[in-house]
Amino acid sequence: MKKIVILGGGVGGTIVANLLAKRLRPEEAEITLVDRTGRHAYQPGYVYVAFGKTKPRTLTRDVRRLLRKRVRLVLGEATRIDPTDRQVHLADGRVLEYDRLVVALGARLTPEELPGFEEAAHHFYTPEAAVELREALAAFQGGTIVVTVASVPYKCPPAPAEAACQLDYYFTKRGIRDKVDIRFLSPLSRVFPIETLNPLVERVFADDNIRSTVFFNVESIDTKGKVVASIEGESVPFDLLVMVPPHRGAKVVEDSGLGDRGGWLPTDKHTLRTKAHADIFGVGDCTDLPVSKAGAAAHFQAKVVADAIVSDVRGLPATARYDGRVVCYCDAGRNRGISISFDYEHPPIPPKSLGLRAWLGKHFLNRAYWHLVPTGRV
Amino acid sequence: MAMETQEKIVLDARGSFCPGPLMELIRGIRQAKVGEIVEVWSSDQGSRKDIPFWVQKAGHELVGAFDEDGYARFVVRKVR
Numbered sequence: 001m002k003k004i005v006i007l008g009g010g011v012g013g014t015i016v017a018n019l020l021a022k023r024l025r026p027e028e029a030e031i032t033l034v035d036r037t038g039r040h041a042y043q044p045g046y047v048y049v050a051f052g053k054t055k056p057r058t059l060t061r062d063v064r065r066l067l068r069k070r071v072r073l074v075l076g077e078a079t080r081i082d083p084t085d086r087q088v089h090l091a092d093g094r095v096l097e098y099d100r101l102v103v104a105l106g107a108r109l110t111p112e113e114l115p116g117f118e119e120a121a122h123h124f125y126t127p128e129a130a131v132e133l134r135e136a137l138a139a140f141q142g143g144t145i146v147v148t149v150a151s152v153p154y155k156c157p158p159a160p161a162e163a164a165c166q167l168d169y170y171f172t173k174r175g176i177r178d179k180v181d182i183r184f185l186s187p188l189s190r191v192f193p194i195e196t197l198n199p200l201v202e203r204v205f206a207d208d209n210i211r212s213t214v215f216f217n218v219e220s221i222d223t224k225g226k227v228v229a230s231i232e233g234e235s236v237p238f239d240l241l242v243m244v245p246p247h248r249g250a251k252v253v254e255d256s257g258l259g260d261r262g263g264w265l266p267t268d269k270h271t272l273r274t275k276a277h278a279d280i281f282g283v284g285d286c287t288d289l290p291v292s293k294a295g296a297a298a299h300f301q302a303k304v305v306a307d308a309i310v311s312d313v314r315g316l317p318a319t320a321r322y323d324g325r326v327v328c329y330c331d332a333g334r335n336r337g338i339s340i341s342f343d344y345e346h347p348p349i350p351p352k353s354l355g356l357r358a359w360l361g362k363h364f365l366n367r368a369y370w371h372l373v374p375t376g377r378v
Numbered sequence: 379m380a381m382e383t384q385e386k387i388v389l390d391a392r393g394s395f396c397p398g399p400l401m402e403l404i405r406g407i408r409q410a411k412v413g414e415i416v417e418v419w420s421s422d423q424g425s426r427k428d429i430p431f432w433v434q435k436a437g438h439e440l441v442g443a444f445d446e447d448g449y450a451r452f453v454v455r456k457v458r
Contacts, residue, residue: 152401187404188397189428215435217404231408232436233458290394 009035012283012298013104019306056127105250116221142179143239169333329362
């Protein structure tokens with residue numbers, strides 16, 4: 001009997017565990033999932049918390065309830081991966097042995113890396129921060145709101161642009177849009193990370209009166225003077241700063257010496273096996289894969305990893321390949337949305353404009369997620 | 379992968395996609411001292427436009443862009 005250990009009960013880890021439990025017989029493999037908190041979060045919902053449209057408690061579920069009965073759930077924090085002895089050490093001293101290991105631990109927010117961030121910046125990358133932003137927005141009566149990112153890479157590349165559009169809608173509804181200057185600072189040569197969609201997003205920004213600046217890579221925040229400065233030499237004053245915090249890979253990956261300089265797990269872009277160890281797989285945000293850090297990417301990767309592990313357990317050649325597929329919905333406020341689909345070879349085809357259909361798709365997914373995604377049904 | 383010689387930082391970003399090589403260069407410039415050379419290698423076509431554009435905007439000096447076998451080498455001097 002093979003031992004399969006999965007680290008992380010987010011999108012990628014939960015799907016891998018459920019697919020394996022469905023496809024491998026109990027005598028073929030023991031499936032263990034390790035999660036630090038035991039709660040699975042639907043992170044795309046956080047931005048809605050900031051705009052007062054949803055409550056944090058609606059965005060999490062018990063991991064146990066999302067997993068098939070067969071899967072053993074271990075609550076604990078992995079502190080060291082030992083690829084030589086094929087063991088995972090937990091903070092409480094327990095040691096788990098594995099034949100195949102799946103690392104699906106997500107990205108880690110590291111606000112402490114940018115001095116002044118915790119004091120001056122708001123964001124919506126945790127439920128707590130989203131609640132604080134909601135309160136700051138409610139109290140805001142006018143001035144300049146700067147939307148930007150501390151550094152790349154970060155989770156959900158369209159999120160800052162989405163937030164800027166939502167801010168426009170929010171203050172329009174409050175009737176004080178003319179008192180609010182929304183400025184969008186992009187670290188890249190364009191406002192939107194995906195080149196083919198950039199002209200559309202620029203048009204939406206123009207319609208929504210969002211002023212953008214490109215090549216703005218944050219160097220420092222002056223918390224007293226309320227100014228954010230770039231390495232390119234520009235300074236932009238703000239009254240309210242909305243900034244995606246710095247990200248790194250998973251701590252256990254870094255502490256075990258398995259990460260690159262950013263702590264991301266070097267992973268083969270097609271087989272999803274880690275470059276250093278074929279018996280360890282990487283899924284989702286914790287990897288260095290050249291795709292968006294998003295649940296939608298982890299979702300498709302999880303299926304490939306489950307296929308490969310089933311083949312390994314049965315001694316068959318693993319043929320499943322990840323093609324870089326990502327499908328996601330963005331909500332630009334004003335009941336407008338966009339659905340984006342792409343892979344390694346095919347950049348997204350831009351629609352002519354934002355539409356109601358994609359907006360409805362996003363809102364359908366926000367509700368149907370729990371039934372469709374972690375279970376591995378879709 | 380970074381190789382540091384006496385006054386040059388070389389960043390091999392081949393195989394990473396836009397904006398990867400530019401972000402490597404920006405990281406290199408952050409680490410470098412004024413006057414030092416940062417060299418980034420990129421196999422991504424987008425870099426040919428992005429990197430010179432960024433170097434100009436950030437006020438550094440593009441010493442040269444050189445075509446190699448399957449990639450381009452961008453040599454940048456940190457000016458300020």
